[in-house]
Amino acid sequence: MPTHTILDSALDSASLFDLPRPAADCRIVVAMSGGVDSSVVAALAASTGAEVIGITLQLYDYGAATGRKGACCAGDDISDARAVSDRLGIAHYVFDHESAFREEVVEQFADDYLAGRTPVPCIRCNMGPKFTDLLRMAKELDADCLATGHYVQRKIGAAGAEMHRAVDPARDQSYFLYATTDEQLDFIRYPLGGMPKAQVRELAEQAGLRNAAKPDSQDICFVPDGDYAKIVRSVRPEGGQPGAIVHAQTGEELGRHKGVIHYTVGQRRGLEIGGLPEPLYVVGLDAANAEVRVGPKAMLAVHSAQIIETNRIGPLPDTALTAKVRSLSKPVPIELDGPLGAGLATTIRFKQPEFGVAPGQAAVIYAGERVVGGGWIERTD
Structure with missing residues (x-):
């Protein structure tokens, strides 16, 4: 079946990818984890008529060690990504990034715990092995864009591409993507940010994807059983x-x-x-x-927090700002005391005392629905 007819959707797939020229002349690289979200992105990309290449990074095969299916980028996930690519008639490549992932994400996770910090490894992964390496690969393949299954929206504002929260607040992943740079945002596409999850699963069923009903991962990919201490001890035995x-x-x-x-x-x-x-x-x-x-x-009440290694996405607006210090918390009003971005340190001051703020977490800053940027919490007052 031709790739442009496998997904008979009312969606204007081409508009979801904001392609710079006719789709038939474009190449889209899709980051494929083996889950339903990235698989639907691949199906949507194929339905535009563009050439599509799927890339899977083998990061950490925890599924093989635990016998549990669904661990991110484990053997079952690679098999699912390959099967979806075959179904769509697109090329698919797997790259071994376990050593980089272990060094940049797993070992950092263990070191943060040993230092009494509260780590957020998903942000580290997006900052390192995922986006940095995937972007490089996509550009080496002369792609027009890199597409992922993250639930955020990319919109074009007066100063260029902006990142906004997903329309489905239960699926929004903007907290984990605040470190995306302006240059990266120019090249990355997030086609699912304007959809509820139910619609994504419907599209997967419509396309006949074998992972349409695959459960979402609820844990950190390399700790699918939730036993963080076990992972830390295995990497840093002195932690006990x-x-x-x-x-x-x-x-x-x-x-x-x-x-x-x-x-x-x-x-x-x-x-x-x-x-x-x-x-x-x-x-x-x-x-x-x-x-x-x-x-x-x-x-536990915190009035201010110093954040370091800050990133800013787009210009800093002259409007009220809010911040999240945990992925599932609601944004709360803040004032920003100092510059944001370029790796600089600054201080955020909460309008009302905030609870559960800890070094090691990320503070992500918003202007309404737009993601302004953020940084790592170094200390609290």
Whole structure:
């Protein structure tokens, strides 16, 4: 079946890719993880009539180790991506990036935990092995654009390409993509940002893709069972050093723990220090002294945070700004104290105290629905 007829959709597929010339003269590279989202992007790209090439990066085959299907870029996912490409009649290539992924993402994840930080490895992956290397490959293939299955919108504003949150707030992935540069955004396309997930699955079924009903990944790809401590110990065995659980206000030792890698700031469960007059939360981690510091919820209130290695997407608007410090949190009003972008450090000040803000997380800044940029939280006040 010709690729331009396999997806009989009412969508104007060509407009989703914002191609610079007639589709028949264009080449689109699609990042294919083996999931339903990137597979639908490949089907939409093929339906434009452009030449389409699918690329899968083999990053971490955790599925083989755990026996669990659905781990990102594991053997089953590569097989699914290949099968979809065969169905669509497009070329498909797999590149081994396990060593780079381990060094830039997995080891950094472990080091952050050992330092008492709260890591966000999906952002590290997008900043490194995924976009940097995929962009290079796509340009070496003389592609007109690189398309991914992320749920964000790319819109053209007065100053050029802008990143906006997805129309489906439950699927929005803009928090993980704040480090996208202006140059990258000029070249990347996000065709699914204007669709709800239900529509994406309908398109997958319409195209006859074998992974149309494949479950979404709910975990970090290389920790599909949710046991972060196990991964950290495997990379950094010293991470299991036991120590004291100490009250941050009184200095009293309240209990013992089996390693700071089991805790993150804001955590309440798993402390095993009952019999106290009020609930206590992890308010700080002293990894050097193997100390977990706990206190009442009021101690989690943060008024400002310094962010480093900042990135800015497009011009900084002269309008009200908001920020998210966790992927599932709602943006809250802030003021920006200093420049943003070019790797500089700056400070964000919350209009109201924000809870659960911890070093290692990312702070992503918005102007309405537009993603302005963000940076890594270095410290909080």
